[in-house]
Amino acid sequence: MIDSYDAIVLGAGAAGLFCAATAGQRGRRVLLLDHAEQVGKKILISGGGRCNFTNIHTGSDRYLSQNPHFAKSALSRYTAQDFLALVESYGIAWHEKTLGQLFCDQSAKQIVAMLLEECARGGVVVHCGDAIGGVDHADGAYRVRYGDHEASAPALVIATGGPSIPKMGASGFAYDLARQFGLKVVQPRPALVPLTLPGEDTLFRELSGVSTEVIARIEGKGKGAPAFREAALFTHRGLSGPAILQISSYWQRGDTVTTQFVPDRAEGWLKQAKRDRPKATLRKLLCEDLPDRLSQALCDRLGLSGDLGNLSDKALGAAEAKLARWPFVPDGSEGFAKAEVTAGGIDTRGISSKTMEALKVPGLYAIGEAVDVTGWLGGYNFQWAWASARAAGLAI
Structure with a gap:
């Protein structure tokens, strides 16, 4: 027996849950499937268990994509304030951390419970614990096999994310399915991920656990490339911390990452210190x-x-210049195992920015991390999940 629905949503993460709830509350009969035993596993571990559920500074300039204008439509139609209003309607207490990041006061479990309640209000059928056995399309309907069951629907939503954090069950399933239906895939790569350093930087490995605020950049990327002022953390393998995770999304093999170690010092500060405090040492400063x-x-x-007074202005100028742009040439990253998200994914040039529907495959939608839209650290990827899910849920 094949069960019939109006839409089948594959993946019960942030995007899948919200899309299913949106469509269900519009009167659509929706089946939400996930191979994991429980929904929202990445939500539960996010933000140290408190879920950085959005960012009040969300804008399309905070996202990477080979199709850079794609995210504008969905993000403008469902904003951070819209999702915050939903959170507040459930009485979930929240607080703002640095840089516009919003977190639950108590637990990420509250966000999952809210999304499940939203699904329940829409009559969504949620089924977990069975892998997808296959997906076919014929006569205007998508047929999905899962466990001992089969279901069909005229609409199918790919919301299975990317391969980041495979220990949570993440995989490249979305890309295989997209290719099956003729969609192109932008080469996936780890993003928001610690970077590793080669042997010549072994001195810094002795600093494992040391953290400091820096401004991180990628050298030679031009004026349009972002710089991130946040903490950097030295690890036994290389560099991590928010500033490095941010810059990692833009990093490509061979790029030089520079860190400004004393971002609040004015230009010429070392030469001025030599005049004001000639007996001080550079280390003391x-x-x-x-x-x-x-x-x-x-x-x-x-x-x-030795004392600053005994050092030449030229030497101090060179030291200041290097401290302002200390170069590191990473030899890689810690990969999908440690990446918070995936850059790349289903090519958005084959998807409608208004509905998330494939332009040449009627009834097929792709949302969230599965597509080639990657946000900065700090709640931006959740906001893309909500916005893209809403766009698809209203279109189904």
Whole structure:
């Protein structure tokens, strides 16, 4: 027996849950499927268990895509304020951290419970724990096999995400399915991921666990490339922390990442310090802004010791320039296992920006992380999940 629905949504993460709820509350008969035993597993671990559910500074300029204008439509029609209103309607207490990031006061479980209640209000049938056995399309209907069941519907939504965090069950299923129906895929790669450093930077591995605020950039990317002022963290394998995770989404093999270690110091500060405090050492000065161990490591690398008064202006100028753009050439990243999201994905040039429907495959939709739209760290990817899900849910 084949069960009949108006829409089948594959993937019960943020995008899938919200899309199913939106369509269901419009009177559509919706089946929501996920191979995991429970819904919203990535939601539950996000934000340290408190779910950074959106960002009040959301705008299309905070997203990467080979089709850079694609996200504008959905993001403008369902905003961070819209989702916040839904959160508040459920009495979920929240707070703003730095840079517009909104978190639950208590637990990410509240967001999952809210989304499940929204699905229940729309009569959505939620089925978890069975892998998808196959998907076919004929006579205007998509037929999906899962476990011992089969279902069909004129609309099918791909909301299975990307391969980041495979231990959570993530895979490239979305891309295989997209290709099956003739959609192109932009090469997926890890994003928001720690970067690894080669052997010549072993000195910095001794600083594992040390963190400091920096401005991180990718050298030579031009004026349009973003710079991120947040914490950087040294690890036993390389670099992490919010500033590095942000820049990793733009990093490509061979690129040089630069960090500005004393971002609040005005140009010429070392030469001025020489005049004002000739008996001070460079290490003493750096310790006023940076952790002791990092200050010592930087001084060792710069090869400057002794009182500032005994150092030439040229040497101090060179040291200041390097501290302002300290170069690292990563040899890779920690991969999908440690990546918070996936860059690349289903090519949005084959998808309607208004409805998320494939332009040449009627009834097939793709939303959330599955498509080639990747947000910055800090709630932007959740907001894309909500916005793209809403667009598809209103179109089905």
